[in-house]
Every structure is written in structure tokens, then in C-alpha cells.
């Protein structure tokens with residue numbers, strides 16, 4: 275009876291403590307949302323001040339009431355202030371720029387922005403290592419298929435392993451597109467095109483799944499389209515591996531320079547990797563040329579009439595468009611960088 | 615010159631304010647992480663107390679040192695305390711149960727848990743309305759295909775619209791699976807099976823995409839498998855519509871009773887919808903029977919030799935497994951509910 279009493283007391287205490295925990299949690303949440311509110315107000319008023327000052331500077335400049343050099347300096351100060359608002363530690367508490375349709379479609383209205391910089395960096399690092407792992411498979415998988423084709427399968431790919439590969443591609447590109455959208459929501463400056471590029475690749479993988487893989491007789495000719503598709507995929511693997519090496523280096527430079535604080539880095543960041551970029555880009559251009567070439571070959575096989583399914587034409591056009599887009603965006607990136 | 619000075623001053627002030635904003639943000643983040651730390655410690659020690667007390671109660675009971683009635687009451691108190699820890703307002707700040715592999719595969723290490731209850735509810739409501747929208751299409755899309763087949767296409771489905779539909783299914787099920795994983799991370803009690811069920815449906819949609827849709831001659835026979843697949847999909851639409859009506863009602867009851875505070879609801883929640891469940895379940899059982907029947911028919915067409923692709927056999931087996939799983943889990947849900 276003694277011990278029963280004691281247990282009862284202890285249970286009462288535990289329940290009490292649980293209730294206290296519940297209250298601390300609730301109060302923390304309400305305090306956070308109050309502070310968020312106040313940060314948001316400050317940020318809004320700052321943003322409108324910045325807008326006002328910029329137009330003021332412009333009008334003073336045009337009336338020649340302001341020294342152009344001073345104006346430049348002030349502009350840069352304002353840019354920096356803006357940057358602090360949109361990318362600093364307070365940014366996590368400001369209303370997010372609406373997350374893209376893609377994320378909303380797949381995930382619903384959940385917030386994917388991390389409030390802490392170290393978490394954001396972790397997400398980015400994990401993205402890089404995800405790409406490393408997949409780039410490797412990207413090379414290995416189609417290579418194996420092509421080797422087996424000539425060694426064992428006597429020039430005729432069986433449908434199942436190819437479809438397995440295509441399903442894997444679809445899954446992979448969906449993952450990449452989702453992750454890149456998440457990075458964007460976390461403040462990455464990734465150009466929208468690189469994300470669209472992955473949407474296109476998703477569509478391509480999907481279409482290729484419906485693409486019938488014909489067997490004997492006359493296999494080599496009928497499977498020309500699939501063969502080209504596999505070659506393109508391998509080439510993607512090479513591009514990814516190169517890009518990964520470069521971008522990982524870039525991230526390390528960034529972390530080393532700016533310690534999780536991007537604002538300090540942007541103005542001096544290319545320093546460490548500039549040289550690499552000029553080696554990488556010619557290779558990328560070559561690969562992009564090959565991408566367009568594969569697209570054109572696909573179109574040719576379709577129009578010469580060897581393989582006349584719509585999937586071949588569709589993939590051909592898509593590949594050419596992707597190559598053009600990749601080229602234009604790589605050039606624009608280079609131009610933007612050389613301006614600094 | 616006067617105005618230049620003024621602008622310069624103002625810009626200086628704005629930069630200063632931006633820096634202050636940055637500091638408030640940083641300090642808010644560090645305060646949050648400190649408080650998180652302390653909540654986590656408290657929660658951990660509470661959890662171990664609860665574990666200790668439960669085993670103490672059990673041992674006292676077996677030594678007959680405790681009145682069984684009192685023991686029951688204490689057990690329930692402890693359960694409630696546990697519930698507060700795992701589901702209360704503090705839960706958002708505790709280390710999440712590791713998010714499932716599926717989410718990690720697609721999204722990387724991003725946290726999808728919302729800390730505020732109202733956001734969690736919004737996510738849930740959006741999930742329900744997403745299901746409503748799709749359930750409607752679920753019925754309409756295959757129905758249109760089947761109607762067009764007999765009216766216009768003379769008993770022979772063209773490949774493209776069917777594949778479009780299958781691609782849509784794949785996309786849809788992926789979205790549902792992701793959203794349900796997110797709900798689970800936000801504390802939903804969804805049974806794992808319903809999520810696995812959507813993984814199976816994803817696999818099925820993927821496999822059906824590789825499934826060649828043969829044309830004339832002898833279309834009706836060759837397309838028997840596809841026809842059955844479409845019928846199954848329609849049936850899924852009916853099941854979803856019914857389930858949605860019930861579950862929406864349930865959420866409203868919950869919100870009305872407990873105001874975003876789940877703990878108060880769990881012990882009395884079924885009250886409002888108990889009746890509905892007993893109407894819903896026979897229909898669900900009927901549909902599950904039909905699901906198994908479609909699966910068996912698929913297997914029959916495969917083994918009789920009309921359509922002998924592996925896809926048919928695979929989908930047949932999968933459908934039967936899904937039907938069995940659905941049945942078992944529905945029964946278990948009913949049993950769990952009737953015990954309260």
C-alpha cells in the first residue's frame with residue numbers, strides 16, 4: 275500500500291511534467307510566431323525603403339545632382355541590404371516566395387525551407403552526393419546493356435532490362451527535379467532552365483517506357499532508336515560527373531570562404547574555381563553538340579522510315595530542344611560570370 | 615549636394631537596419647535551438663520515467679500490491695502523458711522519428727514536419743481535397759476510354775490515350791504516396807499498409823506503361839487485360855470517393871471537438887462517424903472482392919494463353935495481394951475501433 279501510494283504520486287508528477295512540457299512547447303510556438311510577425315513587418319518596410327531610395331538615386335542621377343561614383347556605391351550598398359533581407363538569417367522567417375507548382379503538385383502545401391543555414395548546407399551536400407552516386411550508375415547501367423547486347427544478346431536488346439533502366443531514369447529525374455526545387459526554395463540561385471531540363475528528361479523517360487522494343491528479325495535496325503537513347507544517357511552520365519566535381523569544389527570554396535554565410539561570398543566566389551570552369555565548358559559544349567546530334571539521328575531514323583513510332587520523333591525533338599537550351603544557358607552563365 | 619547627403623544618410627540607415635534584421639534573425643534561430651535542446655532533454659527524461667513507471671506498475675500488479683482498478687487508471691494516465699509528448703505542441707521540436715526511406719529517396723534530408731498545428735491541419739485538408747479532385751478524374755478518365763472504345767473505336771483502344779492515362783496514374787500515386795508520408799511525419803496515425811498500397815499501385819502503373827497495347831485483328835481478346843485494368847481503376851475511384859466523404863466528416867468532427875488538439879479527441883472521436891463506418895465497410899469489402907476478382911481474371915487470361923506478357927501475370931498477382939492486404943487492414947481497423 276505504501277508503494278502503491280508512491281507510484282500514484284509519481285504518475286501524478288509525470289502527468290504534471292508532461293503538461294508543463296506541452297505548455298513550454300505551445301509558448302515557444304507562439305513566441306516564434308510573434309517574432310516572425312515583427313521580423314516580417316521590419317523586412318517589408320525595409321524593402322519599400324530600398325525601392326524608394328533606388329528610384330530616388332536614379333532621379334537624382336538623371337538630374338545630375340549626384341556623383342555617378344557615389345551613386346554606384348550607394349546602389350551596391352542597397353543591393354547588399356536587399357541581399358541580407360532575402361538571404362540572411364531572417365529570411366527563413368519571412369513569407370517564402372511561393373513554392374513552385376511542381377512541389378505543390380507532388381507534396382501539397384508543405385514548407386520545405388530549412389531555417390538554419392547548416393541544415394541548408396547539408397541539404398545541398400546531400401544533393402551533390404546523390405548526384406555523384408547516380409552519375410556513376412548513369413554510366414554503368416547503359417554501358418552494361420550495350421556491352422551485353424553485342425557480346426551475349428547478339429545485337430538484340432531484350433525488352434525487360436531496358437525498361438527497368440528507363441523506369442530507373444524516370445525515378446531518378448523525378449528525384450532530381452524535386453530536390454532542385456527544394457534547393458531553390460532554400461535560396462539557391464539555380465537557373466530555372468536546369469530544372470526544366472529535368473522535367474524534359476522526366477517526360478523523355480516516361481515516353482521511352484511506352485516505346486516498344488522490337489525483337490528479331492532485323493533487330494539492329496529496329497533498335498537503332500533505343501541504342502541512340504542509351505548513348506545519350508551515357509553522355510549525360512559523363513556530363514554529370516564533370517559537373518559534380520566542379521560544383522563540389524565550388525561549394526567547398528564557398529564554405530571555406532564564407533562559413534555558411536552566402537552574402538559574403540557572392541562577390542568573390544568564383545576566384546577558386548574560375549580556371550576549372552574554362553576547362554569544363556568546352557567539354558560541356560561538346561556534349562551538348564552530341565546531344566543535338568543524337569536528337570537529329572533519332573529524327574532521321576523516324577523520317578527515313580526505319581522506326582516510325584511517334585515516340586522516336588518526340589524524343590528526337592525533345593533532345594534537340596534540350597541541347598539548344600543547355601547551350602544557351604551555359605553561355606549565359608559564362609557571360610554573367612565574366613562580367614564580375 | 616544637400617539631397618545627395620540626405621540620400622547617403624538614408625542608405626546608411628537602411629544598411630544598418632538590414633544588419634539589425636539579420637541579427638534578430640540569427641538570435642531568434644539560436645534561441646529556438648536552445649529551447650529545443652531543453653525541451654528535448656525534458657522529453658527524454660519524461661519518457662524514461664514513463665517506461666520505468668509502467669514496468670513498476672506491472673511488477674506491483676503481479677505481486678498483488680496494487681489494486682487492478684487503480685493500475686488501469688495509472689496506465690491510462692501514463693498513456694496520456696506519453697501522448698502529450700509524442701503529439702503535443704512540444705512534439706514539433708523533438709527529434710523526428712526518422713523520415714521514411716521513400717521521402718529520403720525523393721526529397722533528401724529535408725524536414726517536412728510542420729511545427730504549428732494549424733499548418734498540419736491545412737496539410738491534411740489539402741490532402742483530402744486533392745483526393746476529392748483526383749477521385750473524380752479517376753472515375754471519368756477510364757469511363758470515357760471504355761465508352762469511346764465501344765462507340766467510336768469499334769472495340770479497339772488506341773495505345774496513346776491509354777498510356778496517357780497510365781502515366782497520369784503513375785504521377786497521381788506518386789503524389790499520394792509522398793503526401794501520405796508527409797502526413798505520417800506530421801503525426802498522422804495512418805496505417806503503413808495504406809502507404810504500401812500506393813507503392814504497389816505506383817509499381818502497377820509503371821508496369822502497365824510497358825505493357826504493349828495490341829491492335830487489330832482480334833482486338834477485344836488481346837485487350838482483355840487492359841480492359842480489366844481500366845475497370846479496376848474505376849473501382850478505385852468509387853472507393854476513394856466513399857472514403858473521402860467519410861474521412862472528411864471525420865476530420866470535421868475532430869476539429870469541432872478538439873480544436874486542433876488531437877489528444878483530447880482520440881478517446882471520443884469515433885462518436886460522430888461510427889454509423890457511417892458501418893455503411894462504408896460493406897461497400898469497401900465488396901470493392902476489395904472485386905479487386906481480387908479482377909486480379910484472378912488477369913491471371914486467367916495469362917494462363918489460358920490469350921495474352922501472355924509478363925506484365926499481365928505481374929499485375930494479376932499484385933492485384934490479388936493488394937486486395938488481401940486491404941481486406942486484412944480494414945478488418946483490423948474495425949476491430950481496433952470496436953474495442954474502444
Ligand SMILES: CC(C)(COP(=O)(O)OP(=O)(O)OC[C@H]1O[C@@H](n2cnc3c(N)ncnc32)[C@H](O)[C@@H]1OP(=O)(O)O)[C@@H](O)C(=O)NCCC(=O)NCCS
Pocket residue numbers: 454457461462463464465468509510513517520521524554558561562565600601604607
Ligand atoms: C555551366 C555550369 C558549369 C555553371 O555552373 P555554376 O558555376 O555552378 O553556375 P551558377 O553560378 O550560375 O550556379 C548558380 C546555382 O545553380 C546551381 N547550378 C548550376 N547549374 C546547375 C545544374 N546544371 N544543375 C543543378 N544545379 C545547377 C549551382 O549549384 C548554384 O547553386 P547555389 O546558388 O545553391 O550555390 C553548370 O550550369 C553546368 O554544368 N551546366 C551544363 C549542364 C549540361 O549541359 N548538362 C547536360 C549536358 S548534355
Ligand SMILES: CC(C)(COP(=O)(O)OP(=O)(O)OC[C@H]1O[C@@H](n2cnc3c(N)ncnc32)[C@H](O)[C@@H]1OP(=O)(O)O)[C@@H](O)C(=O)NCCC(=O)NCCS
Pocket residue numbers: 794797801802803804805808849850853857860861864894898901902905940941944947
Ligand atoms: C477502413 C477505413 C474507412 C478506416 O478509416 P479511418 O476510420 O480513418 O481509420 P483510422 O482511424 O485507422 O485512421 C487513422 C489515420 O489513417 C488515415 N487513413 C486511414 N485509412 C486511410 C487510407 N486508406 N488512405 C489514407 N489515409 C488513411 C486516417 O485519415 C487517419 O489519419 P489521422 O491520424 O491523420 O487522422 C479506411 O482505412 C479505408 O477506407 N480503407 C479501405 C481502403 C481500400 O480498401 N481501398 C481500396 C478499395 S479496393
